[in-house]
Amino acid sequence: MSRNGLFAVIAVLAIAVVAFAIYTYQQEQARPGIEVRVDDTGISIDGNG
Structure with missing residues (x-):
């Protein structure tokens, strides 16, 4: 896997x-x-107050 592909996978996981x-x-x-x-x-x- 190329370095750009690896960065793309990491970016997609971070966004998710x-x-x-x-x-x-x-x-x-x-x-x-x-x-x-x-x-x-x-x-x-019960209340949140």
Whole structure:
């Protein structure tokens, strides 16, 4: 494999890692601020505040 091909593979892998990190961060930020649970013990409401 030529040196330019190796650099291209490394660049593609680096871009994929950065894109995955951005996607994961956006998914974490998109979570709702309030969580409501209903179970055997009753109703629980949790917030991010």
